[in-house]
Amino acid sequence: xxxxxxxxxxxxxxxxxxxxxxxxxxxxxxxxxxxxxxxxxxxxxxxxxxxxxxxxxxxxxxxxxxxxxxxxxxxxxxxxxxxxxxxxxxxxxxxxxxxxxxxxxxxxxxxxxxxxxxxxxxxxxxxxxxxxxxxxxxxxxxxxxxxxxxxxxxxxxxxxxxxxxxxxxxxxxxxxxxxxxxxxxxxxxxxxxxxxxxxxxxxxxxxxxxxxxxxxxxxxxxxxxxxxxxxxxxxxxxxxxxxxxxxxxxxxxxxxxxxxxxxxxxxxxxxxxxxxxxxxxxxxxxxxxxxxxxxxxxxxxxxxxxxxxxxxxxxxxxxxxxxxxxxxxxxxxxxxxxxxxxxxxxxxxxxxxxxxxx
Numbered sequence: 001x002x003x004x005x006x007x008x009x010x011x012x013x014x015x016x017x018x019x020x021x022x023x024x025x026x027x028x029x030x031x032x033x034x035x036x037x038x039x040x041x042x043x044x045x046x047x048x049x050x051x052x053x054x055x056x057x058x059x060x061x062x063x064x065x066x067x068x069x070x071x072x073x074x075x076x077x078x079x080x081x082x083x084x085x086x087x088x089x090x091x092x093x094x095x096x097x098x099x100x101x102x103x104x105x106x107x108x109x110x111x112x113x114x115x116x117x118x119x120x121x122x123x124x125x126x127x128x129x130x131x132x133x134x135x136x137x138x139x140x141x142x143x144x145x146x147x148x149x150x151x152x153x154x155x156x157x158x159x160x161x162x163x164x165x166x167x168x169x170x171x172x173x174x175x176x177x178x179x180x181x182x183x184x185x186x187x188x189x190x191x192x193x194x195x196x197x198x199x200x201x202x203x204x205x206x207x208x209x210x211x212x213x214x215x216x217x218x219x220x221x222x223x224x225x226x227x228x229x230x231x232x233x234x235x236x237x238x239x240x241x242x243x244x245x246x247x248x249x250x251x252x253x254x255x256x257x258x259x260x261x262x263x264x265x266x267x268x269x270x271x272x273x274x275x276x277x278x279x280x281x282x283x284x285x286x287x288x289x290x291x292x293x294x295x296x297x298x299x300x301x302x303x304x305x306x307x308x309x310x311x312x313x314x315x316x317x318x319x320x321x322x323x324x325x326x327x328x329x330x331x332x333x334x335x336x337x338x339x340x341x342x343x344x345x346x347x348x349x350x351x352x353x354x355x356x357x358x
Contacts, residue, residue: 011023012052021337026044026049027326028346030321047073047229059084063087067093068085068090088111093307094112096115120253121295124239125239125296131241138172140171140275142242145233147181159268162272219282220245222245223244223250228250230252234246235257245278247266261285262290264278
């Protein structure tokens with residue numbers, strides 16, 4: 001970040017485009033009040049940024065002005081990057097959607113406080129909407145996953161081939177992704193290997209709004225990775241009214257969120273039958289109803305705000321102003337358009353706490 005402008009460096013933001021609404025991996029959710037001493041709130045998104053934050057900013061100096069919210073993108077919190085945030089001066093809330101990670105942070109009994117909110121919990125229910133009532137779905141299955149062997153597309157392809165072979169059921173499906181460990185060419189090769197290329201439509205590097213339309217136009221959404229951080233696509237699918245099927249032993253998301261209202265958990269050898277069940281029994285599920293009551297940026301903002309308020313009151317510190325809402329869009333941005341302008345002076349003040357560049 002040393003090579004970036006102060007404006008981008010203060011936000012831990014890569015200067016990729018001109019969209020002023022796009023924040024970096026750091027976002028101000030509440031300004032510091034110099035008159036009353038009421039602390040502001042900074043949220044740091046992604047595990048890489050949590051590590052970078054400690055190298056870019058003087059955390060000790062920030063402690064007198066801000067509470068910190070960490071939103072890791074990886075599971076497994078026995079991680080040295082959290083050591084940078086230990087210390088009685090810092091007040092740190094750690095998003096911990098996976099139960100073992102929550103319990104680990106809680107067991108430390110330090111200034112790190114876990115909360116069961118993850119990076120996937122900040123979806124926008126106004127963007128991810130169900131298809132119109134009575135409109136038939138164009139796709140049976142959608143899979144929103146980067147082209148990467150860790151996403152395990154082949155597990156789905158094997159299940160789709162089995163359904164065609166054993167039940168004469170030809171699934172129509174959409175794949176939405178981008179290059180990561182693999183490229184599109186390797187996905188297309190697998191499709192040919194399983195004789196599925198004429199049943200699939202591939203979408204690559206498409207806008208967030210188009211993702212929402214395709215997911216809403218599908219009957220079931222899949223998450224098949226064995227391990228990854230808190231996934232966004234399953235919650236976006238729920239808001240679209242699309243039930244989800246998740247690998248039964250998936251490590252990273254809150255598996256309690258996959259319940260009779262939202263979808264099914266399935267082992268690899270159960271996937272074909274799980275897909276058939278959801279396609280045959282859509283009336284069993286109410287994913288959007290559950291999601292509206294439990295996840296999404298309005299609910300997550302309230303939970304984070306309540307936790308920060310409790311932390312402040314526990315130290316007899318003032319808390320008279322709530323945080324503003326942020327959302328995934330797909331990366332960090334304020335929920336209310338134009339709200340970033342209100343915090344421009346606060347980002348300028350933050351630059352005073354940047355560590356000197358060697």
